[in-house]
Amino acid sequence: MANTNRHEMDSWYKIKVQEIQTQSARQNMEQEHQKDEIKRLRTQATDLRSQLADMEGRVSALVKQLEDLNYQLEDDQRSYEAQLNDRDAQIRKLREECQALMVELQMLLDTKQTLDAEMNIYRKLLDGANDGGAGGLRQLVEQVVKTTGLTEVADTETMRVVQGEMSSRTSYTRSAKGNVSIQETDSTGKFVVLENTHRGKEEPIGGWKLKRKIDNKREIVFTFPADYVLKPSARVKIFARGAGEASPPEVLVMENDDTFGVGDNVNTLLYNKEGEERAQHIQRSSQSGSTN
Structure with missing residues (x-):
C-alpha cells in the first residue's frame, strides 16, 4: 500500500515537473518572441522616425516653395496690373491726341473753305477784268459795299461768301x-x-x-x-x-x-x-x- 502511494507520488511529481518544464520552456519561447517583436518594433519605430523627419523636411520645402510661388504670383499680378494701367493710360492719351487732331483737322478744313471762298472772289475779280470792262468788277464792288453797309436787304450768294458764317469748334x-x-x-x-x-x-x-x-x-x-x-x-x-x-x-x-x-x-x-x-x-x- 505504501509502495503504491509512493509510486503515485513519484508519478505525480514527474508530471508536475514536466508541466513546469514545459511551461518554463513555453515562457522562454514567448519571452524570446517578445524580445524579437520588441526589437522589430524598435527598428520599425526608428525607420518611421527617419521617414517622419524626411516627410517634415519635404513639407517644409513644399511650404517654402508655396510661399515663393505666392510671392512670385503677387509680383506678376502687380506687374500685370501696372502694364494694364500703362496700356490704358497710353490708350487714353492716344484717344485724346486723336480727338485734338480731329478738331485741328476740322479747323483746317474750315480755313480751307474760307480760303476757297476768297479765291472765288478773286477769280470773279479777274474774270471781270479779263472781260475788258469794269462791269463785273463794279458789280462785285457794289455787292461788297452793300454787305458792309447798314442795310439788311442784300442777300446774294456773293455776299454770303464774303461775309461767311461763324461756327464754334x-x-x-x-x-x-x-x-x-x-x-x-x-x-x-x-x-x-x-x-x-x-x-x-x-x-x-x-x-x-x-x-x-x-x-x-x-x-x-x-x-x-x-x-x-x-x-x-x-x-x-x-x-x-x-x-x-x-x-x-x-x-x-x-x-x-x-x-x-x-x-x-x-x-x-x-x-x-x-x-x-x-x-x-x-x-x-x-x-x-x-x-x-
Missing part, C-alpha cells in the same frame, strides 16, 4: 498725375466725372478739391467728403445743385452752386489735401469761318 486736353483723372466735363456745366483708372487699388480722395475756372475769371470749387474713397476702375459723377440726385458713392451733388459754369476757356483742376495738382481737363472753344 471745341478742343479738349486731359492729364493726370496718378490714378485719378477727370474723365468728362459737361459742356453745359451740369456735371463733372472722375475715374480711378487703376484696376486693383482704391484711391482715398476725401478732402480733395475740384476747381473749375471759367475764362480765367470765375472759380467754382467742390470739396469731396472727408472719408470718400474711389474704388478701383470706378467713376464718380458730381452734379451741380439741381442737375441730379445724389446716390453715393457713384453720384455726388455740389450743394453750393447751380452750375459748374460755361465759357470758351474752361479749366477743370483736381487738387489733393496738400494742395498739389493731381489732374487737369482743359476745354478751348474757338470761332472759325465756314461758307454756305
Whole structure:
C-alpha cells in the first residue's frame, strides 16, 4: 500500500515537473518572441522616425516653395496690373491726341473753305477784268459795299461768301498725375466725372478739391467728403445743385452752386489735401469761318 502511494507520488511529481518544464520552456519561447517583436518594433519605430523627419523636411520645402510661388504670383499680378494701367493710360492719351487732331483737322478744313471762298472772289475779280470792262468788277464792288453797309436787304450768294458764317469748334486736353483723372466735363456745366483708372487699388480722395475756372475769371470749387474713397476702375459723377440726385458713392451733388459754369476757356483742376495738382481737363472753344 505504501509502495503504491509512493509510486503515485513519484508519478505525480514527474508530471508536475514536466508541466513546469514545459511551461518554463513555453515562457522562454514567448519571452524570446517578445524580445524579437520588441526589437522589430524598435527598428520599425526608428525607420518611421527617419521617414517622419524626411516627410517634415519635404513639407517644409513644399511650404517654402508655396510661399515663393505666392510671392512670385503677387509680383506678376502687380506687374500685370501696372502694364494694364500703362496700356490704358497710353490708350487714353492716344484717344485724346486723336480727338485734338480731329478738331485741328476740322479747323483746317474750315480755313480751307474760307480760303476757297476768297479765291472765288478773286477769280470773279479777274474774270471781270479779263472781260475788258469794269462791269463785273463794279458789280462785285457794289455787292461788297452793300454787305458792309447798314442795310439788311442784300442777300446774294456773293455776299454770303464774303461775309461767311461763324461756327464754334471745341478742343479738349486731359492729364493726370496718378490714378485719378477727370474723365468728362459737361459742356453745359451740369456735371463733372472722375475715374480711378487703376484696376486693383482704391484711391482715398476725401478732402480733395475740384476747381473749375471759367475764362480765367470765375472759380467754382467742390470739396469731396472727408472719408470718400474711389474704388478701383470706378467713376464718380458730381452734379451741380439741381442737375441730379445724389446716390453715393457713384453720384455726388455740389450743394453750393447751380452750375459748374460755361465759357470758351474752361479749366477743370483736381487738387489733393496738400494742395498739389493731381489732374487737369482743359476745354478751348474757338470761332472759325465756314461758307454756305
